[in-house]
Amino acid sequence: MFERLTPTDPDAILALMQAFQADPRPGKVDLGIGVWRDADGRTPVFSAVKRAEKRIWKRQETKTYVSFRGDAAFHEAVSNLLLGPATDGQWRAASATTGGTSAVQTALTLARAAHPDLRVWIPAETWPNHWVLARSLGLETRSFAYIDPDTQEIDRAGLLRDLDRAQAGDVVLLHACCHNPTGADPDAELQAAIVASLARTGAVPVIDCAYLGFGATPEEDSAFLRRLSTLPEVLIAFSGSKSFGLYRERVGLCLALADGPQARDVVENHLTRINRVTYSFPPDHGARTVTEILGDQTLRTEWQDELGSIRDAITTHRARLSEALRMRLNTDRFDRLTRQKGMFAMLPLGEARVAELRNAHGIYIVGAGRINMAGVTEETCATVADALATVLR
Structure with missing residues (x-):
């Protein structure tokens, strides 16, 4: 039965993750997978989640x-x-x-x-x-x-x-x-x-x-x-x-x-x-x-505050990249980054430029230009902006 199977097309995001992990370059930047990461590259557990789980663990008496x-x-x-x-x-x-x-x-x-x-x-x-x-x-x-x-x-x-x-x-x-x-x-x-x-x-x-x-x-x-x-x-x-x-x-x-x-x-x-x-x-x-x-109002407030911190960081990342591209390319066309919301943005790159970013600069982006703003940190922004400016000129 299994001999009749043919391979399916690989998942683009999974393939990108594997390529990033295999890349030995120290300055590589992951702007691909849609997961929030902090400045240290971690996806931390919300403190409100930990506190809630502890309460559940203490009183839960069945797993039926x-x-x-x-x-x-x-x-x-x-x-x-x-x-x-x-x-x-x-x-x-x-x-x-x-x-x-x-x-x-x-x-x-x-x-x-x-x-x-x-x-x-x-x-x-x-x-x-x-x-x-x-x-x-x-x-x-x-x-x-x-x-x-x-x-x-x-x-x-x-x-x-x-x-x-x-x-x-x-x-x-x-x-x-x-x-x-x-x-x-x-x-x-x-x-x-x-x-x-x-x-x-x-x-x-x-x-x-x-x-x-x-x-x-x-x-x-x-x-x-x-x-x-x-x-x-x-x-x-x-x-x-x-x-x-x-x-x-x-x-x-x-x-x-x-x-x-x-x-x-x-x-x-x-x-x-x-x-x-x-x-x-x-x-x-x-x-x-x-x-x-x-x-629980206490936990809910704590969760909202933590969520707000993530949101503020993303807003900062957007403003930082927008300004860096404005300076390098002398254009305001990326000001829209500051008007958009959430973790993602689309840049007018196309598959050829995305491949160039990956191969020549170690910048990993999904598809034809979707970037995860979580990866544009204070430490990586200049590297990302320099690479983007190079391929967009």
Whole structure:
């Protein structure tokens, strides 16, 4: 049987990680993998997480299964974090998942169960795994415009033109905040226009929320989600990897907003079935840690402060690189870095320049120009800016 298998295409980020690790040059810089690292190159555990885990360890007396859909307290805690406390008119169904990737897959699987012939509309610039997940489920995919190649800003007219082509039963994949890979988020006016387009067409948003708190406070970063939640049906895929630093715990939640209690009950039934045939019972430790933090004001404040420190560092990195490129290239076209949010930014490099950066300068970048701003520290900024200026001249 296995002799019939042929190798699949290697994962680009994994291949880049391996190449970086094998590179013996002392001045190499990793701007690739989407993980937060501090100035020392570490991805530290949040102190609020450690304190929460210690509490759980002291009082937990069993490791038995929770339920196929995970712990209801976790569902409520994350739902309230993203959307605010539920009211009688907000019919929600939720299911814990094995991370944010699995939450996206669960959302798409649920949508396929409702509309087997649906189309998935995906931003032209997005996390590559969005395409992989949709196509692995056999779903038809369409792209919609996102970034204008000339201005490197959001193509507002093109985006709305393409979204108006969606139909009832289709799903539109959106980023809640801190767009990966561009860092360019819709402003309030464009957010409202997107919601209006979805209301007209009847397409359902699937919102990937992987970087809450990396662009602004969690409350501010959830603004787009809350605007979208006014629609009759919404699917949200939440990840706790970045926002809580729980990368290896695989904390995720698929949250559905249904149009009434009867629809919610049917959705809950399907989410239970999807979990059952995928991984049966979802993991609980990371989810319980998040619940502990969000349910205790002291821990919650501590977490928000730590998240704010990461956000401030990213903002500083953006300003530092923007100024360094302005000085070296005598242009203001990289000032947009300071207007963008989150860990990522796209530079107009292309594959040839990315290869030159890697081979000649030891600067490792994903794809055709996505950079992780966490790697642009005070120590590395000059090296990165010099290399970028060389290939961009």
